[in-house]
Amino acid sequence: MQAAPIDPNIPDAFLTPVGQVFRRSHLGPPPELDAAAWTLSVEGMVDRPLRLDLPALRGLPRTDLTAFHECFGNPSRPDEPTRAVANLAWSGVPLSAVLDLAGVRPQARHIWLEGADRGAFAGEQGVAYLKDLPLDLARAEVLLADTVNGAPLPREHGFPVRAVVPRFFGTNSVKWLTRVVLADHRPEHLFTTRLYTRVPPGGGAPRPVREVEVNSRLVGARDGDAVPAGPFQVTGRAWGFDPVIAVEVAVDDGGWRPARLESRGPQPVWQRFTLPCALAPGRHLIRCRATDARGRVQPPAGARNAVHGIEVVAR
Numbered sequence: 281m282q283a284a285p286i287d288p289n290i291p292d293a294f295l296t297p298v299g300q301v302f303r304r305s306h307l308g309p310p311p312e313l314d315a316a317a318w319t320l321s322v323e324g325m326v327d328r329p330l331r332l333d334l335p336a337l338r339g340l341p342r343t344d345l346t347a348f349h350e351c352f353g354n355p356s357r358p359d360e361p362t363r364a365v366a367n368l369a370w371s372g373v374p375l376s377a378v379l380d381l382a383g384v385r386p387q388a389r390h391i392w393l394e395g396a397d398r399g400a401f402a403g404e405q406g407v408a409y410l411k412d413l414p415l416d417l418a419r420a421e422v423l424l425a426d427t428v429n430g431a432p433l434p435r436e437h438g439f440p441v442r443a444v445v446p447r448f449f450g451t452n453s454v455k456w457l458t459r460v461v462l463a464d465h466r467p468e469h470l471f472t473t474r475l476y477t478r479v480p481p482g483g484g485a486p487r488p489v490r491e492v493e494v495n496s497r498l499v500g501a502r503d504g505d506a507v508p509a510g511p512f513q514v515t516g517r518a519w520g521f522d523p524v525i526a527v528e529v530a531v532d533d534g535g536w537r538p539a540r541l542e543s544r545g546p547q548p549v550w551q552r553f554t555l556p557c558a559l560a561p562g563r564h565l566i567r568c569r570a571t572d573a574r575g576r577v578q579p580p581a582g583a584r585n586a587v588h589g590i591e592v593v594a595r
């Protein structure tokens with residue numbers, strides 16, 4: 281996998297400019313697909329197996345989706361925060377429209393999504409990028425996107441068509457999508473049952489990495505930045521599978537104070553928070569922590585969604 285910056289800078293904007301979005305390609309350089317030759321095949325437990333080209337896909341009803349987009353991070357270090365997150369406006373065709381065309385058989389329970397990239401990962405050669413989802417969920421949520429922030433998908437982000445699974449970790453949003461399989465079981469595969477799984481809190485069988493947990497991070501200032509002493513606006517973004525209902529900010533040992541928080545609205549977008557404060561000359565630790573609608577709070581440390589803190593120097 282391309283090296284992941286541990287704490288990438290995030291611009292203070294509602295939509296992340298596409299050029300500043302993190303990129304993850306496990307299997308080498310992003311494949312360069314020819315739009316004129318691209319097809320999406322729909323196979324397995326369907327009445328009418330399909331092979332759709334781009335005009336056929338684009339002939340189906342379209343929809344828009346603005347959503348946060350977060351990378352789970354290194355699959356072999358599930359407790360390490362990466363904070364690679366963006367907020368993007370996608371458009372495309374709902375997967376359900378394609379499934380209706382193909383006629384899904386009643387025995388199908390799972391959907392497999394495969395990309396066109398092939399390569400080596402974790403010691404395996406010639407691996408494909410394959411993910412799977414429960415069929416009902418995929419039917420309700422998945423978008424087959426061909427634009428991002430109003431422009432065609434760039435190659436790095438899945439041109440010409442990718443899946444977008446809102447509120448799920450980015451690993452589920454298969455890029456360079458070329459094959460959909462309907463099945464009555466999950467696929468045994470490097471990216472489905474071996475990597476991108478984790479043991480739930482309290483133990484048990486490993487489960488695939490899907491719902492994004494409650495999280496937040498500071499934007500604008502970065503760890504180690506020099507800032508002018510005096511009035512300072514703490515700014516950040518909060519997100520999660522469920523809406524965030526509160527964000528608190530702590531400056532040094534001043535205790536947690538409620539920040540002003542935008543509400544999420546109908547789409548699963550990230551939420552901006554702000555808290556004005558004053559910084560005396562010297563070093564300051566600024567932290568933020570979010571609580572979601574189910575009352576879950578970011579843990580202080582030792583988890584992917586641990587509280588984010590930065591140290592700034594006021595001069």
Ligand SMILES: Nc1nc2c(c(=O)[nH]1)N[C@H]1C(S)=C(S)[C@@H](COP(=O)(O)O)O[C@H]1N2
Pocket residue numbers: 301302303304305306307350351352394395396397409436437438449450451452453454455456
């Ligand atoms: N085909 C394919 N899809 C993929 C990946 C990949 O390597 N190959 N990486 C996944 C991971 S781990 C993430 S976080 C997102 C990243 O999407 P982006 O590069 O558009 O930000 O794509 C996902 N989809």
Ligand SMILES: [Mo]
Pocket residue numbers: 304350351352353450451
């Ligand atoms: Mo990822």
